[in-house]
Amino acid sequence: MGARWVRHRKAELRTFEGDGLPTHAATPRLVVLPGTRDEVIAVVRALHAAGCPWVARGAGTGLSGGALASEDSVLLVLTRLNRILQLDPVRRRAVVEPGVVNARLSEAVLPFGLFYAPDPSSQSACTLGGNVAENAGGPHCLKYGVTTNHVVELEVLLPDGSLARLGSPQGEAWGPDLTGLFVGSEGMFGIALQITLRLTPLPQAIRTLLADFGTVRAASEAVGAIIAAGIVPAALEMMDQECIRAVEASIYAAGYPVDAGAVLLVELDGQPDAVAAESGQVEALLTRAGARGTRSASTPLERARLWQGRKKAFGAMGRIAPDLVVQDAVVPRSALPDVLEQITGIGRKYGLTVSNVFHAGDGNLHPNISFDHRDRDLAERVHRASREIMAVCVAAGGSITGEHGVGSDKLEYMSLIFDADTLAAMCDLRRVFDPEERANPRKVVPVHYCREWR
Amino acid sequence: MNDSIFMRLRHAFGEPMVERDREGRPRVLPDSADGVAELCSLAHSNGWRVRVEGQASWMPADAPADIALATGGLSRIVQVAPADLVATVEAGVTLAGLQRELVSLGAWLALDPPGRPDRSIGSIVATGTAGPLRHGLGPVRDHILGGTIVTGDGRVIRAGGNVVKNVAGYDLTKLQVGGFGAFGVLTQLHVRLRALPALRATLVARGDRDLLTHQARALMEKQLAASALELFSPALAAESEWVLALELTGTVEGVESEVARAMESAETPWTRLAPEPAAALWHATARGALAGPVTFRLGVFPDGQDEMIDLLEDHLDTGLVSAGPGQGMLRWSGDAPVDALREVRHRTAEREIPLTLERAPWPLRSALGHFGAYREGVGRLVSKLRSTFDPDPTFAVALEGGPDE
Numbered sequence: 075m076g077a078r079w080v081r082h083r084k085a086e087l088r089t090f091e092g093d094g095l096p097t098h099a100a101t102p103r104l105v106v107l108p109g110t111r112d113e114v115i116a117v118v119r120a121l122h123a124a125g126c127p128w129v130a131r132g133a134g135t136g137l138s139g140g141a142l143a144s145e146d147s148v149l150l151v152l153t154r155l156n157r158i159l160q161l162d163p164v165r166r167r168a169v170v171e172p173g174v175v176n177a178r179l180s181e182a183v184l185p186f187g188l189f190y191a192p193d194p195s196s197q198s199a200c201t202l203g204g205n206v207a208e209n210a211g212g213p214h215c216l217k218y219g220v221t222t223n224h225v226v227e228l229e230v231l232l233p234d235g236s237l238a239r240l241g242s243p244q245g246e247a248w249g250p251d252l253t254g255l256f257v258g259s260e261g262m263f264g265i266a267l268q269i270t271l272r273l274t275p276l277p278q279a280i281r282t283l284l285a286d287f288g289t290v291r292a293a294s295e296a297v298g299a300i301i302a303a304g305i306v307p308a309a310l311e312m313m314d315q316e317c318i319r320a321v322e323a324s325i326y327a328a329g330y331p332v333d334a335g336a337v338l339l340v341e342l343d344g345q346p347d348a349v350a351a352e353s354g355q356v357e358a359l360l361t362r363a364g365a366r367g368t369r370s371a372s373t374p375l376e377r378a379r380l381w382q383g384r385k386k387a388f389g390a391m392g393r394i395a396p397d398l399v400v401q402d403a404v405v406p407r408s409a410l411p412d413v414l415e416q417i418t419g420i421g422r423k424y425g426l427t428v429s430n431v432f433h434a435g436d437g438n439l440h441p442n443i444s445f446d447h448r449d450r451d452l453a454e455r456v457h458r459a460s461r462e463i464m465a466v467c468v469a470a471g472g473s474i475t476g477e478h479g480v481g482s483d484k485l486e487y488m489s490l491i492f493d494a495d496t497l498a499a500m501c502d503l504r505r506v507f508d509p510e511e512r513a514n515p516r517k518v519v520p521v522h523y524c525r526e527w528r
Numbered sequence: 529m530n531d532s533i534f535m536r537l538r539h540a541f542g543e544p545m546v547e548r549d550r551e552g553r554p555r556v557l558p559d560s561a562d563g564v565a566e567l568c569s570l571a572h573s574n575g576w577r578v579r580v581e582g583q584a585s586w587m588p589a590d591a592p593a594d595i596a597l598a599t600g601g602l603s604r605i606v607q608v609a610p611a612d613l614v615a616t617v618e619a620g621v622t623l624a625g626l627q628r629e630l631v632s633l634g635a636w637l638a639l640d641p642p643g644r645p646d647r648s649i650g651s652i653v654a655t656g657t658a659g660p661l662r663h664g665l666g667p668v669r670d671h672i673l674g675g676t677i678v679t680g681d682g683r684v685i686r687a688g689g690n691v692v693k694n695v696a697g698y699d700l701t702k703l704q705v706g707g708f709g710a711f712g713v714l715t716q717l718h719v720r721l722r723a724l725p726a727l728r729a730t731l732v733a734r735g736d737r738d739l740l741t742h743q744a745r746a747l748m749e750k751q752l753a754a755s756a757l758e759l760f761s762p763a764l765a766a767e768s769e770w771v772l773a774l775e776l777t778g779t780v781e782g783v784e785s786e787v788a789r790a791m792e793s794a795e796t797p798w799t800r801l802a803p804e805p806a807a808a809l810w811h812a813t814a815r816g817a818l819a820g821p822v823t824f825r826l827g828v829f830p831d832g833q834d835e836m837i838d839l840l841e842d843h844l845d846t847g848l849v850s851a852g853p854g855q856g857m858l859r860w861s862g863d864a865p866v867d868a869l870r871e872v873r874h875r876t877a878e879r880e881i882p883l884t885l886e887r888a889p890w891p892l893r894s895a896l897g898h899f900g901a902y903r904e905g906v907g908r909l910v911s912k913l914r915s916t917f918d919p920d921p922t923f924a925v926a927l928e929g930g931p932d933e
Contacts, residue, residue: 208695209699219666219670236908238904239906242827243880244856245856246882247882248882249899249902249903249906249910250706250910251702251706254699254702255699258698277751298611303779304725305778345789347789348786352779352782406609406612407611407613408612437691438693471691473689473696475696480696492696492697493686496686499679499687499700500698502917504698505916507909
């Protein structure tokens with residue numbers, strides 16, 4: 075590959091010691107940046123022959139420490155494999171390499187009136203290979219589905235250096251649904267070398283509504299009322315007061331009412347007539363649920379302004395403290411108000427600033443904890459609060475992650491939702507793809523469940 | 529041998545839970561995942577072959593086995609949370625029974641598989657058989673959030689969860705959806721529901737296949753928000769011509785505005801059906817698949833459907849065809865000898881089109897397999913998955929076919 079694409083000096087390796095999760099870091103043994111499919115295959119085969127563990131990653135924007143490689147592992151950075159190999163606007167398919175940036179695909183297919191629907195907040199930087207590994211979501215997944223709903227075929231490189239072609243461009247599994255198994259396997263089953271994705275027609279009309287509520291509870295009830303009415307908004311997002319204030323105090327100020335207990339962003343898309351009719355219905359539901367006011371936007375400029383605060387909320391929180399843990403959990407929609415109250419209580423108990431900005435429509439919470447990692451005591455309190463937040467979400471019938479993955483961060487919570495036999499079955503499944511357990515070692519399932527005698 | 533197994537099972541499970549089927553084979557009806565696990569564990573350690581039966585209204589209950597495991601004892605609707613639009617049901621619950629319960633709670637499960645309405649949820653999931661609603665509301669996998677699986681050697685796996693978004697751990701559920709029971713038996717499922725639509729409208733157009741295909745394409749270009757868009761052969765629709773059927777679901781305003789758009793400039797005129805005839809059409813076309821002993825699906829793009837229908841006409845007969853001219857997929861039902869089916873699978877594979885055998889008598893299933901050939905590297909993974917989740921196979925399932933299965 076040439077010396078340029080193999081990094082081994084300490085200072086170079088430090089560049090790759092973290093991802094988007096500020097609480098974890100690890101220095102890889104070596105970093106390689108292959109530039110072609112054949113180079114990736116050659117590297118993995120060489121590592122297999124040497125018995126060396128490795129971690130594949132894209133842009134490193136993940137939020138669960140899933141792309142960290144420790145001293146025994148080689149880090150394969152796939153961002154140079156960034157070609158869109160094929161676009162078929164008639165069949166609405168794209169074939170891409172794993173290093174293509176999410177937003178770039180939507181830009182490339184815009185002239186055909188299409189877009190790629192999953193839109194994680196990091197979409198201007200994150201790669202589609204990473205999205206596949208994590209089964210990434212995003213605000214518009216409420217209507218359009220998450221990554222797994224858009225991946226139809228994968229050419230994968232297994233950790234033993236062999237290749238397999240999963241799924242079909244048509245979307246029919248062609249055997250058991252191995253594509254479905256591979257998506258979301260957090261880089262532990264192999265590397266997706268070629269990804270065939272479904273593209274979606276751009277909606278002909280979009281309307282965004284901002285509703286302002288006195289309390290989080292009232293906003294949560296409005297969410298339930300919209301869904302119960304059979305309306306599936308493209309996005310249904312909530313921000314609490316802490317978050318609104320952080321946004322409004324920043325350069326991303328979007329004109330959100332700073333005295334609101336919570337705001338809801340509701341986006342409807344589709345045909346102009348249907349969107350107009352449904353917006354009327356949604357406005358009535360919001361008012362009935364106690365909205366103090368609603369604002370509506372249908373031009374791209376107005377919509378962008380309403381969305382700005384939501385999309386830049388994490389950036390705005392940089393004003394509060396140097397570090398931010400973006401937590402991720404899911405609860406049944408009906409449990410939102412109670413769980414949010416409990417999260418506020420946990421924040422108070424540990425003296426932490428917790429703000430909430432999240433995908434309310436599918437109950438996918440993102441409690442954000444601002445802190446400074448240099449303060450050891452503070453970091454410990456963040457860890458304890460995170461653990462309690464997870465326990466509260468699980469007790470409400472939820473899950474420990476909706477879209478960020480388990481990675482290193484949530485290993486310790488896996489036993490909160492899965493019993494030992496199920497965790498052992500996950501280990502067994504992993505060994506089908508990677509018998510030597512060399513791809514992204516020690517992630518997702520705590521190792522002792524894999525060793526357990528049954 | 530049947531007798532000694534029968535006695536041992538009665539001893540282990542008690543008399544009421546063990547009966548004999550028509551051929552005198554022991555049939556066990558466990559009423560819990562633990563019961564299923566106990567049975568699988570016993571069968572595995574004794575080397576008994578087990579066939580899993582739901583309502584036996586889709587897959588014939590004819591796989592050679594020492595024991596039948598019937599899911600009829602797993603027939604509870606465990607929980608419905610209408611506000612969260614999720615439900616937990618046991619695998620033996622029938623789709624019709626579940627829908628009745630859901631309607632009263634203002635919700636529905638957006639699945640309309642081929643076959644009779646009393647198919648069990650377990651059967652629908654294990655065979656991955658989605659009907660016309662897959663067009664707008666997704667294939668079977670999109671509706672399944674998790675569930676309880678018992679492996680061939682009696683381990684109990686509780687996969688996924690009961691929330692609509694979840695990426696915790698590997699997605700073990702995906703292996704079961706369309707896995708034909710080769711990787712475990714489903715005992716309980718968490719499903720995603722939808723709010724009952726305020727309005728459902730069905731439009732039909734009748735005529736020449738080419739014209740209707742063209743009409744379907746025009747709707748796709750208009751981006752009509754349809755829940756179902758399906759083309760039925762005359763035999764399946766029980767009419768003299770091909771039928772294109774369109775279903776719209778949602779709010780009254782939303783549906784009416786889409787009905788109006790569909791009606792605009794249609795070359796072949798649409799007829800809007802009243803609710804009863806509409807329901808009758810969808811039911812009849814779903815049940816129609818049962819008129820022949822064999823059903824298979826082809827994973828084909830919309831633009832390849834014409835060629836496939838012609839190919840089926842050449843090698844089999846036009847038969848009972850249901851095709852998705854919007855999103856693809858074609859389902860054929862009828863009667864055909866094994867050689868003809870093998871030839872069709874060979875021809876479709878040449879065109880990179882998978883043929884999944886959804887339903888057939890055992891001799892055909894075992895000769896052809898549900899999947900037949902795999903693509904590069906997949907066969908090895910499938911056999912490892914099989915030996916992981918059903919070691920020394922307990923379950924009588926023919927995934928690949930051939931004399932050994």
